Amino acid sequence: MRLRILLTGGAVAALAVLGGTGVAGAQEEEEEPEISHASEECIEILEQGGEVDDCQEAPSLILPATNEIVWGAISFAAVVFLLYKFAWPGLKKGLEDRSAKIRDDLEEAERARAEAESVLEEYKGQLADARNEAARIIDEARQTADSLRSDLQAKAESDIAEMRQRAAADVEAAKAQATQDLKSEVARIAVGATEMLVKKNLDRDTQTHLVEDYIAQVSSRN
């Protein structure tokens, strides 16, 4: 399509150039008789007693010569005809195709936009779900952490209480053991001292006395 448009445009341009050239050529061909015509007129004027200035009328700066207008109109009409005949259908079709394409693109874009909006809505929904899920998980985690913290705290308190109790029991046991050890040591010393005293005072009479006491004691048993 684009190639066709280009070819049509090229043809039109070539015609325009050729047309222009034709007009110019025509002007060049017609200048000679015009100049001679003007010279003739000037000669006539001069012959009728006129001045030289009377035959030097400058051509109009705005209006072209009539023949130029005619040839220009014919060329213009030819160019318009050619353009209408050959270039316009291509251009029209190109424009229509372009319009259709733009329309299709717009529709496609609209569809894509709608689809994107749908996906976006879906994503938003999923995001909201995910946020809710995350919030739920965080809440659960917080509750679990709270519960765990409470459990750990309770266990730590229990352990501390048990350790205190055990330490107190150990202290009591150590105290009791120390007291017992002290008592035993005191008893050992006291009994040792008593034994020494007893041995020192155990003479024959005392021994005999002890034997007699024993016999009497056994005799009194039943």
Place this chain on the structure above:
Amino acid sequence: VATNDERIAAYAEAMFSVVRTEGTEAEVEDELFRFARALEANDELRQALSDSQIPASRRQQIVEDLLGEKASAATVALVSMAVGAGRGRDLPAMIDELVKMSAAQANKEVAEVRSAIDLDDEQRARLTEALEKATGKAVDLKVVVDPSVMGGIVATVGDTVIDGSLRTRLEQLKSAF
């Protein structure tokens, strides 16, 4: 092969027969009983008399050196016989069995009396009477002088122990603290 208990009983019976034949039962039994207690209290002596590495004649010589002048000939002979036969370790058990046999023969029970000092005959008689009254059994008194008692007497009749020793009183005092 006889068990050790059977062997001890057999030796005790043989020794009892010898003692009874000699007619000095009480004296020999007393001496044997004291020797048995001395042997129990002295690990070194018990080891020496039961050491099979030492020749039998040497072990018997130790017995004679220890008892020769302090004990009757029958006592020395019996102990020497057991030690020479390599039964020194079982000698205390044999003598205990012998004493029990002798007491049982007279329907009595052995009363082992540990005293810090030796008792005279009169004290022994009164103690025998007191123990018989306390236990309700006829007793054969065997006195052992044991300095560890410190003072007083510990009497054992069968399973009954009547303890009047200073040692025990001191122990009671210690445990009372």
